[in-house]
Amino acid sequence: MRRGLIALLLSLACTAALAAPKKADIIVKGGTVLTMAGPNIEQGAVVIDGGKIVAVGKAADLASKYEAKTTINTTGAIMPGFVNAHTHVPMTLFRGIADDRDLMDWLQNYIFPAEAKNVTADFVKWGTRLAAAEMIESGTTTFADMYYFESDLARETKKAGLRGVLGETVIDFPVPDNKTWPEAMAYVRKYAKEWKGDRLITPAVAPHAPYTVSKEHLQEVRRLATELGIPILIHVSETKNELADIAKKADGMTPGQYLDSLGFLGKDVIAAHGVWLTADELKTFAQRGTGVAHCPESNMMLASGIAPVVDMRKAGVNVGLGTDGPAGSNNNLDMLEEAASAARLQKVAKMDPKVLSARDVLEMATIGGARVLGLADKVGTLEVGKQADVIVIDLSQPKSQPVYAVESAIVYAASGSAVTTTICDGKVLMRNRHVLTVDVPEAVAKAKEYRSRVVKSLAK
Numbered sequence: 001m002r003r004g005l006i007a008l009l010l011s012l013a014c015t016a017a018l019a020a021p022k023k024a025d026i027i028v029k030g031g032t033v034l035t036m037a038g039p040n041i042e043q044g045a046v047v048i049d050g051g052k053i054v055a056v057g058k059a060a061d062l063a064s065k066y067e068a069k070t071t072i073n074t075t076g077a078i079m080p081g082f083v084n085a086h087t088h089v090p091m092t093l094f095r096g097i098a099d100d101r102d103l104m105d106w107l108q109n110y111i112f113p114a115e116a117k118n119v120t121a122d123f124v125k126w127g128t129r130l131a132a133a134e135m136i137e138s139g140t141t142t143f144a145d146m147y148y149f150e151s152d153l154a155r156e157t158k159k160a161g162l163r164g165v166l167g168e169t170v171i172d173f174p175v176p177d178n179k180t181w182p183e184a185m186a187y188v189r190k191y192a193k194e195w196k197g198d199r200l201i202t203p204a205v206a207p208h209a210p211y212t213v214s215k216e217h218l219q220e221v222r223r224l225a226t227e228l229g230i231p232i233l234i235h236v237s238e239t240k241n242e243l244a245d246i247a248k249k250a251d252g253m254t255p256g257q258y259l260d261s262l263g264f265l266g267k268d269v270i271a272a273h274g275v276w277l278t279a280d281e282l283k284t285f286a287q288r289g290t291g292v293a294h295c296p297e298s299n300m301m302l303a304s305g306i307a308p309v310v311d312m313r314k315a316g317v318n319v320g321l322g323t324d325g326p327a328g329s330n331n332n333l334d335m336l337e338e339a340a341s342a343a344r345l346q347k348v349a350k351m352d353p354k355v356l357s358a359r360d361v362l363e364m365a366t367i368g369g370a371r372v373l374g375l376a377d378k379v380g381t382l383e384v385g386k387q388a389d390v391i392v393i394d395l396s397q398p399k400s401q402p403v404y405a406v407e408s409a410i411v412y413a414a415s416g417s418a419v420t421t422t423i424c425d426g427k428v429l430m431r432n433r434h435v436l437t438v439d440v441p442e443a444v445a446k447a448k449e450y451r452s453r454v455v456k457s458l459a460k
Contacts, residue, residue, distance in 0.1 A: 021064060021065055021066050021067040022054075022065060022066050022067070023049070023066075023067055023068075023069075024047050024048060024049040024054060024055075024066045024067065024068040024069075025048050025049045025050070025068060025069055025070065025426060026047070026048040026049075026068055026069070026070045026071075026072065026388075026423065026426065026428070027045055027046070027047050027048070027062070027066060027068040027070075027071050027072070028045065028046045028048070028072045028074065028078050028390055028392060028421070028423070029044070029045035029046075029059040029062070029063075029071065029072070029073060029074075029078075030043065030044075030045070030059055030073045030074050030075055031043075031044065031074040031075055031076045031077055031078045031392065032044065032076075032077050032078065032406045033045070033046060033056065033077075033078045033079070033382060034077060034078070034079040034080075034362070034382075034406065034407070035056060035079075035080075035381055035382040035383065036079065036080055036362065036363060036366045036367050036380065036381045036382065037367070037381035037382070037383050040406060041056070041057065041058060043058060043059050043060065044056070044057065044058060044059055044078065045057065045058070045059035045062045045063075045078075046078055046382055046388075046390055047062060047066045047068070048068075048388040048390070048423070048426050049426070050426065051199075051387060051388055051425045051426030051427070052385060052386065052387060052388055052426065053382060053383060053384055053385065053386050053387075053388050053390075054066075054384060055384060056382050056383065056384060070428070072392065072421055072431070074392045074394070074420070074421070075395075075396065076392055076393050076394045076395045076396065076418075076420070077392070077393040077395060077406055077409075077410055078382070078390065078391075078392055079362070079366070079382065079390070079391060079393065079410075080141075080366040080367070080379065080380055080381055080382055080389055080390065080391070081139060081140065081141025081142065081366075081379070081389035081390060081391050081422065081423070081424060082138075082139050082140045082141065082142075082321075082335035082336075082365050082366060082369075082391070083140070083141075083142045083143070083320060083321075083365065083366055083367075083368075083369030083370050083372075083373065083375075083379065083380060084135065084140045084142070084143040084144065084321070084322055084323055084333065084335055084369070085143075085144050085270065085272075085291075085293035085294075085320030085321060085322040085368075085369040085372050085373060086144055086146075086233075086270070086272040086273075086293035086295055086320075086322025086323070086324060087131075087143055087144065087145055087146075087322055087323050087324060087325055087326070087333060088145060088146055088147050088324070088325030088326075088327075089127060089128050089131035089132075089135075089143065089145050089147065089153070089325075089326075089333070090119070090123060090124045090127030090128055090131070090147050090148075090153065091111075091127065091147070091325040091326055091327040092127050092130045092131045092134065092326050092327070092333075092447065093118075093123060093126065093127040093130065093327075093447055093450045093451070093454070094111065094114060094325075094326075094327035094328070094454065095326050095327050095331055096327070096328070096331060097110060097111075097114060097327055097328060097454065098110035098111065098327075098328045099301075099328050099331070101302075101328065102239075102302060102303060103238065103239050103241070103302045103304060103329075104239075104241055106302065106328050106329070110328070111327065111328070113458070114454060114457070114458060115148075115175070115176060116174075116175075116176065117454075117457040117458070117460075118450070118453060118454050118457055119148055119149075119176035119177075120149075120176065121149045121152045121177075123450065124147065124148065124149040124152050124153050124156075125152055125153075125155075125156055126443065126446040126447065126450065127447075127450075128152075128153050128156035128157060128160075129156055129160070129438055129439075129442075129443040129446075130443045130444070130446070130447050131326070131333060132156065132157065132160035132162055132437075132438050133160075133435055133438040133440045133443055134326075134332070134333045134334075135162065135333050136160065136161075136162070136422045136429045136430050136435050136437070136438065137416065137417070137419065137422075137430065137433070137435060138333065138334045138335060138336065138415075138416025138417070138419055139335065139336070139391040139393070139416060139419035139422055140162075140333065140335055141162060141163055141379070141389040141391070141422065141423075141424040141429075142162070142163040142164065142165075142369070142370070142373070142375065142379055142389065142424075143162065143163075143164055143165075144164070144165040144166075144167070144204075144233060144270060144293065144322070144373055145164060145165070145166045145167060146167045146169050146206040146208070146233050146272075147167075147169055148168070148169055148175055148176045148177040148178075149176070149177045150166050150167065150168040150169075150191060150203070151168075151190075151191045151194060151195070153166055154166050154191075154195055154198075154201045154203070157200070157201060158198070158200050158201055159437070160429070160437045160438050161200075161424050161425065161427050161429045161437045162200065162424055162429070163200045163201075163375075163379065163387075163389065163424055163425065164200065164201055164202065165202040165204050165231060165233070165270075165373045165374075165375070166195075166201060166202070166203060166204060167204035167205055167206030167231070167232075167233035168184070168187060168188050168191055168203075168204070168205055168206060169206045169207075169208055170184040170185070170188065170205060170206065170207050170208070170213065170217070170221065171184075171207070171208040171212050171213060172212055172213055172214055172217060173212075181217060185220070185224065188205045188224065188228075189224075189228070191203050192205075192228045192230050196228070196229070196230070199425065200424075200425060202230070202231065202373075202374075202375075203230050204225075204230050204231040204232065204233050205221055205224060205225055205228075205230060205231075205232055205233075206232070206233040206234065207221045207232070207234050208234070208235060209234060209235040209236070209238075209242065210234075210236065210242070210246055210255050210258055210259060211242055211245045211246060211255075215262060218259070218262055218264055219262055219263070219264070221264075222262065222263060222264050225268060230268075231268045231269070231270060231373070231374060232264075232266075232268055232269045232270070233269075233270045233272070234259075234269065234270070234271060234272065235271075235272045235273055236255050236256060236259065236271040236272065236273060236274055236277075237254070237255045237256060237271075237273060237274050237275055237276040237277050237281075238272070238273040238274075238275055238276075238299075238304050239275070239276070239302075239304045239305070240276060240305070242255060242276075243255065243276055246258050254276075254277075254278060254281060255276075256271075256277055256278070256281035256284060256285065257280075257281065257284075260284050260288070265284065265285065265288040265290045266288055266289060266290065267288065267289030267290065267291075267374070268374065269288075269290045269291075270290075270291055270292075270293055270372055270373060271285070271290055271291065271292050271293070272292075272293045272295065272322060272324070273292075273293070273294075273295055273298075273299065273304065273307065274292040274294070274307050274308075274312070275299055275304050275305040275306070275307045276305060277292075277307075277308065277312070279311065279315075282308070282311060282312055282315040282317055283315060285312075285315070285317045286315045286316035286317045289318075290317075291317065291318035291319065291320065291371060291372030291373075292307075292312055292317055292318070292319050292320070292372065293319075293320050293321070293322040293369075293372060294307050294309050294312075294319055294320065294321055294322065294342060294364070295321075295322045295323065295324040295329075295330070295338075296321075296338060296341040296342045296345050297323065297324070297330045297337065297338055297341050298322075298323070298324035298325075298329040298330045300341070300345070301328070301329055301330060301331075302328075302329055306345055306346075306349045309342065309346050309356065310346055310349075310350060310355045310356060313360075318368065318371040318372045319364055319368055319372065320364055320365070320368045320369030320370075320371070320372035320373070321335060321338050321339060321342060321361070321364045321365045321368070321369060322338070322369075323335065323338050332416075334415060334416035335365050335416065336365075336410065336411065336414060336415050336416050336418075337415060337416065338365070339358075339361040339362060339364070339365050339411050340361075340411050340412055342356065342361045342364065343356045343357065343358060343360070343361045343411060343412075357407070358405070358407040358408045358410070358411040358412060359407045361411055362407055362410065362411060366380045366381065367380035367381050368380075387425055387426070388423060388424075388425060388426040389423065389424050389425065390421075390423040391419055391421060391422050391423070392419065392420050392421035393410055393414060393418050393419055393420070394418050394419075394420045395409050395410070395413075395414060395418065397414075397418060399413055399414070400413045400414050400418065420432060420433055
């Protein structure tokens with residue numbers, strides 16, 4: 001009798017344990033879940049624990065299975081955080097310094113001189129904080145950067161809770177952090193050693209472009225990246241002037257052909273822009289696994305041209321979206337603006353409204369960018385086991401209503417300011433439009449200070 005009672009009690013205890021909901025850190029629920037890995041889920045939910053996604057499905061189905069410390073309710077869209085595949089974030093402090101100029105005039109007569117006089121580790125720190133606030137507010141959780149003092153930039157990125165593939169820029173003339181090529185190579189080695197294996201930061205090396213880095217130095221970068229196991233970020237085929245420069249020094253070759261002839265291209269190379277890549281170069285990029293960061297607003301603002309994005313995708317090239325730097329080549333880091341521009345620009349370029357859809361550009365802004373950066377196994381979709389980079393977009397504003405197709409509402413009607421919640425690696429960086437990991441007023445105040453310094457430096 002006693003044994004039977006004990007067995008019954010044990011059975012009841014086991015049943016209760018099985019019925020008890022699992023503990024989780026965060027549940028985001030109620031809206032339309034765009035997993036970017038399959039069909040949308042209406043009235044869906046994403047469950048986060050330990051920095052990872054542990055469940056995705058109908059909110060009603062998951063309600064009894066999980067109990068979270070934090071519940072975030074929405075009637076809007078729940079989707080992966082945006083992946084900005086190309087930018088220069090400290091250049092927020094140069095925002096608007098020299099607009100409405102072509103690329104070489106902008107670089108040689110304004111940006112390079114301004115950087116020489118103003119860029120320090122402190123400049124990079126505050127520029128990154130300002131950029132981090134802007135990215136968090138507009139839903140970017142991962143970004144690729146090319147700039148100087150990149151280890152300092154990495155520290156600020158990690159403090160803000162963002163994910164970054166961060167490339168130390170190397171170039172064939174003295175720059176703010178390294179005055180000689182050997183110094184730059186030593187810096188890259190130290191930087192890579194410091195950050196390799198970090199949960200949020202992927203160190204990279206970033207030779208500026210084929211026209212600013214010599215053949216010998218490009219080959220050295222290739223060897224170093226292979227040795228250290230780090231990605232390479234580089235500008236490629238951005239303007240017609242670049243094509244002429246490379247043809248002159250490389251026996252008539254195009255930039256893509258030139259880089260391939262050096263054994264430079266590979267799946268660890270992220271090529272920014274690619275505006276003037278030829279059909280043959282696209283085949284080569286696809287074969288080598290080299291991805292392209294498409295920056296439509298920068299290409300428009302600098303009148304660089306229209307990149308053959310539709311042809312890239314057809315050729316099998318991985319394509320992500322990038323804002324480029326926020327100083328004369330775009331002026332903001334809003335990935336939703338970038339997505340809308342990407343779609344519209346390809347439609348008019350091909351004279352076909354069907355060539356690039358709202359869904360296509362959202363893929364480019366999420367999993368497409370993750371593939372380009374070599375992070376597709378970690379981020380870019382909402383799937384069980386991936387890192388929990390999740391954003392919530394409010395579609396209740398008048399400009400977004402009514403919603404017939406959620407992708408269309410996000411891309412063509414909403415903007416970055418519609419993002420209400422940003423989560424990266426399972427940590428809430430913004431909730432209800434309140435940034436939690438960056439002191440925004442302080443960053444804005446510092447930006448105003450730097451504006452005065454920059455103006456004075458350029459007047460000398």
